[in-house]
């Protein structure tokens with residue numbers, strides 16, 4: 255009997271997931287004649303009755319340009335802290351024994367877990383418990399430290415940049431401040447890189463607590479010099495030095511995942527109050543940043559990661575994650591991948607570049 259492996263996609267979706275799935279399936283079946291099982295909706299698909307589908311060359315045909323994930327995903331189904339209802343209340347319990355039993359039952363020899371920070375932590379624990387795991391890093395936030403970049407990020411930056419280009423013309427025509435709130439959780443990569451690419455005037459990121467009075471003065475200076483509009487990019491996790499980040503729902507109230515959002519509206523209101531005769535508007539780009547067709551870079555990186563994951567399984571190199579280092583795809587220990595987040599260095603070259611370009615970073 256030929257070897258059988260399984261794959262799942264966990265956490266928030268991002269462009270390029272289908273490239274990984276296709277890469278795994280093609281590398282496993284074409285040269286090696288292995289079988290591939292797709293687990294639906296992340297680790298959720300291994301809780302209760304397993305939700306699976308065989309993945310073949312035919313079933314992955316045409317998916318490379320498609321956003322999202324054909325397997326479905328979940329950023330709520332952590333089997334180590336699984337939400338169950340008890341007496342009208344949500345309780346978190348460990349259902350990893352179900353996941354282990356189901357994984358044994360489906361007869362796969364290894365699992366490719368594609369996901370971000372949360373998924374990688376679960377994958378690490380399941381590997382310790384006996385499921386041979388190879389991980390693939392994904393996230394639009396680019397906040398994983400053990401890889402130079404995650405796939406999905408470049409497409410998100412492109413999407414935001416295009417939005418900033420569009421917003422420029424309307425901001426300029428109406429002499430307004432447009433505040434654009436972007437995703438990224440506690441990392442400012444999307445805000446910073448798309449802000450540079452989209453020629454923002456102000457960029458506010460979680461790594462640099464901002465001073466609203468200084469932001470106001472920076473915009474006023476632009477007006478005084480004849481630029482009667484401004485584009486402010488604010489990361490959802492950014493916050494003023496005088497206060498904390500704005501949370502829509504705490505992890506306890508949101509099945510284990512903190513939900514951010516609202517800082518754009520806050521900043522726009524404050525700026526309108528302090529800038530005489532200047533209207534502000536807020537645009538929350540939200541999940542638009544996660545959708546759409548992956549850019550070529552993300553299609554290629556996703557494909558390379560998928561193929562490399564199969565090679566790692568062949569070599570028995572489990573408890574590792576594929577990673578881009580320079581121009582090479584390498585394997586790094588999963589422990590290294592989850593030990594800390596990749597955040598913007600407030601004294602780093604990218605921040606200095608932005609500031610040298612005259613972009614105000616709130617300090």
Ligand code: F6P
Nearest residue numbers: 266329393394395437438439514
């Ligand atoms: O981690 C990816 C991400 O898109 C974050 O940038 C954002 O904070 C979060 O997921 C949104 O998650 P949800 O899909 O649960 O709203």
